[in-house]
Amino acid sequence: MVICGDDGLAHRLAVELDAVCGETVTVVLPSGREYGASVAVLHHDPHSPVELLEATHPDERTLRDAGVERAAALALTYGDDQVNMTAALLARSLNPSIRLVVRMFNQERGRHLERLLDRAAAQGDDPAQDTSTTVLSDADTAVPELVAAAAVGQGHTLQVEGKVFRGVVRRAGSPPHPTDLTTLAVLSGAHQDDPASEDSPETPGEDGTQLLPDTLTAYHRQFTHGRLMLEEVTHHRAPEPAVRKLRGRLAVWLRGRLGHLPWKVFLSREVTAVFGVLAAIVVALATATALFADEHPWWKNVYLPLLDIFTMGDPATDESVARRILQLIAGFVGLAVLPLVVAAAVNATEAFRAASASHPPEDGVRGHIVLVGLGKIGTRVLARLRTTDHQVVVIERDPRARGVSLARELGVPLIIDDAAAPGVLGLARIGQSLSLLVLTHDDGENLDIVMAAREANPAVRAVMRLYDDDFAATVQRTLRASYPDALTRSRSVSALAAPSFAAAMMGRHVLGVMPVERGSLLFTAVDVAGHPELEGRSVHEVFRKNEWRVLAVGAAGTQTEPSLSDTLAGLRLDRPGFDWRPPQGRILRAGDRVVLATTRRGLDILTTGVQPHPADRRD
Incomplete structure (x- = not known):
């Protein structure tokens, strides 16, 4: 097996293959990468089949040095689609029978590459040999795990013929569930909320973890040990018909959408200050016109200065000297004030538009999932969550984020604001929620949001996305120790x-x-x-x-x-x-x-x- 990459996914893949494949694994990483040291530890372990090769680019010489010509499989996990595609084409020419796994962000390009390389492999001498090309997106493959963690608590997922299954831990002595299919393992402890945790205990001998135990062992140890069961996830539902969906959206709008519009943005400090100054100027010019220009009737004393300020009046060539001077003064004042008036109006309108995009959940909502972040992964998670029976409330601070339009289309309660700002999580009713799923791009912000949510609802099930896998493991252990009765998941996308x-x-x-x-x-x-x-x-x-x-x-x-x-x-x-x-x-x-x-x-x-x-x- 050969792995070529430049980030944490290559390292995590090496660890995974080290545990399950039993073959020699050669990892190609650029020199100086932080993950190189971790792979080097595996390389120096006498019981590990992992080899380390340092190279900047996966060119022909690098692939030959890694042994691609005689390898069974090659994974290309670079962050650049072009680099992965070029290396895949080169590897197929060096070894037509190699099994290729390619990381691609552009899925349409990935499908074309998959068909192209599979056609090239079909020309080989052994059609029965598995020379497949598989194009995967790390974001897409991580989504089922994130959804399972938020919706049902824990458990790695398995999807076959449209059905979803997961591994779920049952406490010692807990009765069987009707959705349980079989016992996958008897765990070493009485209960573990995460059987995949790297800090899980392992006791050798009869009391240790047993994978795929016989019925007698599983029966006797169910009273003293936790069990990993394979469960069918049965809460999926079909999408609503278009007519019913449209009717539901119309009802939501008529139920008070207009009443939730943020009219108060037009009374902000900036808007009131600008229009207050404008009113004071009009009053001053009207008073001066009444005193020096002697205009009649009285309303002309206000009307004419307004025309002059907004440059809509005729030149006062036939008027008195005082009137002409006041007109010039009003014109210069208008040049200074009008940009402020326009800016205040535009800002208020933009704030009104952004704030009106929010649709907070109703007061009776409870047991829902709060999703923070509608980027690439958050959008996919929202789409998957809406195929379940769970109600979702979304928080996204960027009104132009890619998932905002999907949230509106699905009729999901949406809050356009910063989840870390005071009161925003309360607006999403975090105190009554079942789960919190935080998927922004900032590790520190994700942690801040989870800690704030823990203060409001110590029992909330928290799942956060963290890029650094070591940081994710540390955060999970710390939060688990601080809130032992609450479920906390922190995972990097590469680990998932x-x-x-x-x-x-x-x-x-x-x-x-x-x-x-x-x-x-x-x-x-x-x-x-x-x-x-x-x-x-x-x-x-x-x-x-x-x-x-x-x-x-x-x-x-x-x-x-x-x-x-x-x-x-x-x-x-x-x-x-x-x-x-x-x-x-x-x-x-x-x-x-x-x-x-x-x-x-x-x-x-x-x-x-x-x-x-x-x-x-x-x-």
Whole structure:
């Protein structure tokens, strides 16, 4: 495996592959990068297969030195789409059979690149070999994890044929839930809110974590240990019909939208000061006109100075000298005052427009999710959250942010203001909310917002996006210690995206990777035909303790599996549906396809044909 990158994603991907793939991993990083030291630690670990190569650009010489010509997979995770695309084309020419995973921000360009490189790989001698090209966006792959953390508390997500699953921890002694599908692991402690946490304890021996335990072990230890269960997320809903959506928006508008308009911006200090000065000038000129120009009737004493100030009056050539002098004075005063009047009016109008864009939630709203930030990731998170039954309130300080129009289109309560400003979180009813999801670009601001929210609602479930992964881990431990009864998640996008990139590097049959304490579980889709460990056996007989477990059974299709990026996006696999609660006595036939949860050793057995040790026990 080869990884080429220039940021935290390359480091996190190396850590992920070090834990799950069992292959030599060569990481190419520019010299002097802060993540180089972390990769060097893995490199010097005698038990780690990670190698470090320092190079500035992924040119032909660098790729050859990294061993791309004989590598099984290459991940290109640079922040520049052009660099990734050029390196992918070069790598395909050096090794037509290599599996490529490319990070691309421009998804349309990524789809074109994926088709181009797959067509080039199709010309190889071995059509059965997995020479796939997978284009992923770290933002898109991180969104399901952020949504799961905010909506349901914790748990890494898995998406297959349009259904969403997650790993959820059950406390010791807690009863089973109807949405639980199977036990993935028995944890080392009585309860852990995050089985993937790097500071999770691990006790060797019988009391340690057991991945894919047998039924007897899972039953007896459920009373003393926490359990990681695979749960089907059932709260998704279909989008509302257009007519009903339009009717709902109209009702919201008529229910008091006009009453919430911020008319008070026209009474701001700047506006009242400017128009107060203008009124004083008019009064002074009207008094002078009455005293020296002797205009009649009285209203002319006000009317004529106003015309002069706004340069709308005729020249007073036939009037008295006093009248002509006053007209000149009024004209010069108008030149000085009019720019201030126009500026005040424009500023007030802009403030009115920005403030009127806000639509705070109603007083009765509670149990909702407060989302702060509508940038690239925040917009995707909002779209995903609105497919669930959770109510969302959004805070965004930039009225021109990319997600503001989506929030208005969805009819989501929207507050255009700085979430760190006093009173803004209260306006979003943070005290009655279930979760807070903070996704701005500033790590310090994100932390400030979460700490302010904790003061208002100590029990709120807080999820924040932090770029620095070490900083994220430190923040999470600190907030967990300060608020032990509240759930806090701080994750970098690279840490959330790394499992998806690792799964893509291991092949399209790998659907996802789920960290569990010091280990990992892999989810893979396998055709039963040709696997003696599966074919002709029942679901019960196929189970291998600590190696693999059948999660779902479906019919094997004849068409090619779609890209992992499509699977992560929640699209249906191009196959008939899976039965996620298969009978234990069901016999697996050659025409079946199964979804398995496996350990790394279990996947090695399935892919290489190495048989398990005879001492291994079945359920």
